[in-house]
Amino acid sequence: MVRSRYSLSGKTVFITGASSGIGEACAYAFAEEGANLVLSARRGDKLADLSRNLDSQYSNKLKIFIGELDVRDPRKVDDFISSIPSEFSPIEVLLNNAGLAVGADKLFEATIDDWERMIDTNLKGLLYVSRTVIPLMVENGRGHVINIGSIAGREPYPGGSVYCGTKHAVRAISRSLKMDLLGTNIRVSNVEPGAVETEFSLVRYKGDKEKAKGVYEGLVPLCAVDIADAVLYCATCPAHVNVAELLVLANSQASAYHTDRS
Ligand code: NDP
Numbered sequence: 001m002v003r004s005r006y007s008l009s010g011k012t013v014f015i016t017g018a019s020s021g022i023g024e025a026c027a028y029a030f031a032e033e034g035a036n037l038v039l040s041a042r043r044g045d046k047l048a049d050l051s052r053n054l055d056s057q058y059s060n061k062l063k064i065f066i067g068e069l070d071v072r073d074p075r076k077v078d079d080f081i082s083s084i085p086s087e088f089s090p091i092e093v094l095l096n097n098a099g100l101a102v103g104a105d106k107l108f109e110a111t112i113d114d115w116e117r118m119i120d121t122n123l124k125g126l127l128y129v130s131r132t133v134i135p136l137m138v139e140n141g142r143g144h145v146i147n148i149g150s151i152a153g154r155e156p157y158p159g160g161s162v163y164c165g166t167k168h169a170v171r172a173i174s175r176s177l178k179m180d181l182l183g184t185n186i187r188v189s190n191v192e193p194g195a196v197e198t199e200f201s202l203v204r205y206k207g208d209k210e211k212a213k214g215v216y217e218g219l220v221p222l223c224a225v226d227i228a229d230a231v232l233y234c235a236t237c238p239a240h241v242n243v244a245e246l247l248v249l250a251n252s253q254a255s256a257y258h259t260d261r262s
């Protein structure tokens, strides 16, 4: 038997944090499916490059709307979503991907500013975007919310108290949201990557390239495309299937604490 796939051709996918890493890889993956794209992040120059590359790769056949959006500001989230041209309606897939870790300090030594950046982005930002987009999906009777969680949402590790806390919250929110949406056709998936080599560690270590490189030393980590594959799998399952949670680790990683660096 061949797996039937949910078609995304001509449907709209809205990605937060599309300017690099997993979000960017997902933009390419959804483009390959023929989806139209709404791409947001704070770095507009990166989005413009991405949009140009997609236009040239797909000969301007896809509709792409890009816009700068800092998900930490609820008013900007509302304004951004109101500014999406009507030709992109309805939004079929919302990929809540924007997120970051800042620092890896012990809880009692970390700075409040680092905590606030993580909580405001990973947790509150995801909530603001979801609160604005999901009513449109409910009205339309269809949709799929895909949240990027993390192995850190299952296993806390030292130096990760607040980052792990935000990703545990994303997991809980994903599960509650699905309960809230029972009776609609809307799906909710929580995709939970292990170590993926992106700009993530460079951001976490505030531009320290050596420290960032050290995270992946000796490992064969995941790359962003591996997670885009997992996201696409969730989004293309037949409409009666909801992949609720998907933990994806590199073959060299068994848990947050067990990695093969040989
Ligand atoms: P990157 O740093 O490469 O990408 C993060 C993306 O989030 C960027 O596009 C960035 O865009 C965006 N972003 C950050 N802050 C904001 C904000 N306030 N508003 C809007 N966009 C924002 O890292 P990844 O691709 O690895 O991270 C993507 C997601 O995957 C995150 O949620 C992360 O927690 C999660 N994850 C990553 C893992 C990893 O090992 N890499 C493992 C598990 C989960 P810009 O700076 O332009 O705003």
Ligand code: 8X3
Binding pocket: 149, 150, 151, 152, 160, 193, 194, 195, 196, 256
């Ligand atoms: C990122 C993965 O384990 O570095 O969410 O926190 S980890």
